[in-house]
Amino acid sequence: MPQFMDVHHGMKGITADQLKEAHKADLAIESQENVHFTRAWADPESGEVFCLSEAPSAEAVQRVHERAGHKADEIHPVPLTV
Template identity: 45%
Template structure:
């Protein structure tokens, strides 16, 4: 498993409550793909969502979003927990 940070860009902003609901759907879907969504952060005004995910690969992480609610990440980066 590897850590990834995914980034979503939502035109016009986003509401934290909507992101929380989508995250709950991720949590109920993630085991099917061997993924663990660890934490997320929201910048409502900028329309940015950041998700920290432990996954076998970036495709598996995005597959959870796709199946759970259809809001796949615009960007996804491998990250290191070290440091």
Template identity: 45%
Template sequence: MPLFMDVHSLGDGVTMDDVARAHAADLATQDAHEVSYLRYWVAEGEGQIFCLVEAPNAEAADTVHREAHGLVADHVYAVQEGS
């Protein structure tokens, strides 16, 4: 399955607790779209969120975010995992 990293630029007020709730909503929504949100990172001071997701395509990953909580990513990058 392809791997993607998405980036959200939300500005001030982003907290780990808010992102944890949004991630839980993603997990509850993802199966209907054959998507698996794996991990996320938050840079609270910069208002940035990064999500690692397995999905058939970038559009499927965006659809999960849109349906789960409405916070669609600003950018979605196809990535390959290294060590």
């Protein structure tokens, strides 16, 4: 399954609980789109949030994020990893 890294801007001040809740909201509905969100990292200072997922397409990733209430600003297929 292809991997994707998506980026959310403007999440300044995000807390550990908010990140956890957002991730839970994704996990609760991700199977609708055959997506799996594996990890997420947040920088509360700059407001950047990075989410790693396995998904059939970037559009599928976005549909889950949108339905969960937090549309991504960038979604990058990341076919290369080390």
